[in-house]
Amino acid sequence: MASRPRLKDRLFTLLCTAGAAAILIAGASRGNLKVGLVGAAFFLGYGVLHSVTRRLTPAARLLTGSEADRAERLAQFRATRLAGQVALALAALGVVLELATGWVPALWVAGTALVIVGTFTAALWFHGRRAAPAPSRR
Numbered sequence: 001m002a003s004r005p006r007l008k009d010r011l012f013t014l015l016c017t018a019g020a021a022a023i024l025i026a027g028a029s030r031g032n033l034k035v036g037l038v039g040a041a042f043f044l045g046y047g048v049l050h051s052v053t054r055r056l057t058p059a060a061r062l063l064t065g066s067e068a069d070r071a072e073r074l075a076q077f078r079a080t081r082l083a084g085q086v087a088l089a090l091a092a093l094g095v096v097l098e099l100a101t102g103w104v105p106a107l108w109v110a111g112t113a114l115v116i117v118g119t120f121t122a123a124l125w126f127h128g129r130r131a132a133p134a135p136s137r138r
Contacts, residue, residue, distance in 0.1 A: 020039070024040040
């Protein structure tokens with residue numbers, strides 16, 4: 001049962017659309033239409049993502065943190081905490097490798113970012129399943 005969009009949701013969608021139009025106009029006026037299109041697509045994509053996640057299941061609400069109950073907020077907190085701990089451990093490992101071996105961190109940064117996002121996603125899935133109420137058996 002989908003509820004009607006609230007005023008702040010409509011306002012956010014309007015602001016994303018206005019931002020997309022402004023970026024598109026600014027890019028086109030400077031003779032760089034590709035940048036304008038990419039910027040506009042980013043703003044429009046973010047607005048669409050926001051409006052879609054507002055209407056989805058509790059698992060999607062875990063990502064946004066909106067309208068989450070206590071258990072969902074706790075699951076998001078635990079996932080964020082674990083991702084932060086992994087980020088700190090990887091940063092410490094990178095410093096040790098740099099100091100010990102003079103190791104160049106070229107792809108290390110991108111790989112670390114992927115590991116942190118993966119850790120957050122896996123932890124959110126794990127803690128979200130634990131937070132979900134058990135299905136009733138009839």
